[in-house]
Structure formats: C-alpha cells, structure tokens
Amino acid sequence: MNRIFAHTDLRGGDDYNIHRISCLSSSCYKVTRAEVSMPSLEICEDRMAKKILVADDNPLIRKMLCRIFEAHEDYDLCAEAENGEEAIALSIKHRPDLVILDLEMPVMNGIDAAGAIKQVLPGVPIILFTQYADIAMGRAFTNLPVDRVVSKNEGLSLLGHIRSLLSA
Numbered sequence: 524m525n526r527i528f529a530h531t532d533l534r535g536g537d538d539y540n541i542h543r544i545s546c547l548s549s550s551c552y553k554v555t556r557a558e559v560s561m562p563s564l565e566i567c568e569d570r571m572a573k574k575i576l577v578a579d580d581n582p583l584i585r586k587m588l589c590r591i592f593e594a595h596e597d598y599d600l601c602a603e604a605e606n607g608e609e610a611i612a613l614s615i616k617h618r619p620d621l622v623i624l625d626l627e628m629p630v631m632n633g634i635d636a637a638g639a640i641k642q643v644l645p646g647v648p649i650i651l652f653t654q655y656a657d658i659a660m661g662r663a664f665t666n667l668p669v670d671r672v673v674s675k676n677e678g679l680s681l682l683g684h685i686r687s688l689l690s691a
Contacts, residue, residue, distance in 0.1 A: 573689050574601035576619040578610035578636065579652070580628045584675070588623065591682065598685070607631025607639075614640045619647060621689055623681075624669070626653035638668040648688040652681065 575598055577588045585603050592598040601617040604610040606628045614622060622640055624633035637649045648670040671684050 572597060572599035573620040574599050574617060575685070576600075576602045576604065576610065576613055576617060576622045578604035578607065578613075578623065578628065578633065579625040580605050581625070584625070584652075587678070588681075595682070605629070607633060607636030610636045611639045611643075614647070615643055618644065621685060622647060622649045623652050624649060626651055634667060634669070641668045650681070650684060650688070652678075 575592060577585055577600060579585050579588075589600050589603070592600045601619050602613040604613050607624070608631045610622065610624060610633075611631075622637075624636055626633045628636075633651055633653070637651065640647065640649060649668070651667065651669040651672045652675060653672065654675045670688055673681055673684050
C-alpha cells in the first residue's frame with residue numbers, strides 16, 4: 524500500500540490519507556482519517572453561492588462548465604481537476620457542495636474518485652457527467668457511488684440536475 528496523498532483541512536481539523544492498494548484488475552484507493560487533529564476555524568455557513576468542483580480531463584468541458592456557473596450567481600466553481608486523484612484532493616481542501624466528475628479520466632476514473640470522495644464527504648452529491656451515460660446506467664453499473672448520471676450530449680439539462688440535488 525503506497526500513500527499517495529495526505530492533506531490537512533484546517534477548517535474541519537481532519538487529516539486524510541489516500542492510499543493506493545494493489546488490486547487484481549486496477550488500482551484501488553482507500554481513504555483513511557489520520558489520528559492528527561488540527562485546531563478548527565469557523566466556516567461561514569450563510570454564504571449564498573453553492574460551491575461546485577468539476578473534474579474532467581478535457582479543458583474545453585471544464586471551461587464550458589465554468590462559463591455556465593459564472594452566468595448563475597447561485598453557483599461558484601470552487602476548483603477544477605484534471606483527474607480523479609486531483610478531484611479527491613481538491614474535494615478535501617475545498618469541501619464543495621456538489622462534485623461533477625467525468626467517467627474516463629487519467630490517473631483515476633470518476634467512479635473510483637466518487638467512491639473515495641463519498642468516504643470523506645458522504646453527504647456531498649456527485650454527478651457523473653459522461654459521454655458514456657447509457658453504459659454507466661446499465662445493469663453492470665449498479666450501486667455506483669454517485670447521485671446522478673448525466674450525459675454530456677444533454678449538457679443543457681445539467682443545471683436542472685444540479686438544482687434538484689442541491690435543493691434536496
């Protein structure tokens with residue numbers, strides 16, 4: 524087991540370690556809470572804009588999503604990631620209100636990243652935003668660690684899915 528990332532979030536006082544575990548078919552990841560505690564800082568809970576983290580290896584998709592969120596003052600793009608590992612690290616750091624993940628990304632795919640993010644932030648909704656939505660909603664992909672699967676071909680519906688998940 525190789526430790527690939529450690530981060531301390533001063534706001535929550537939690538230190539998380541992400542470990543790479545050898546699996547038969549691919550790399551698996553385990554998120555553990557470290558024993559060290561840090562002094563906590565107050566978090567401003569009354570802010571209006573909801574923080575959204577986007578992880579996609581395509582910079583054009585990230586830019587398009589950024590423009591969507593800039594046009595709506597209810598949402599704030601708090602971070603962008605190019606791969607699943609980066610998405611986990613930025614989720615721990617920024618504590619977003621919602622995470623949007625691509626399925627196919629280098630280093631770590633969106634499903635594995637979603638599972639690790641749900642271990643650390645179980646209440647945060649995750650949208651799998653993918654061109655393979657029909658496959659991801661198939662029988663072989665039951666019990667995904669995501670709250671919604673949205674096709675990139677239907678990107679205009681993404682904002683409606685975000686609204687419904689954040690209002691729940």
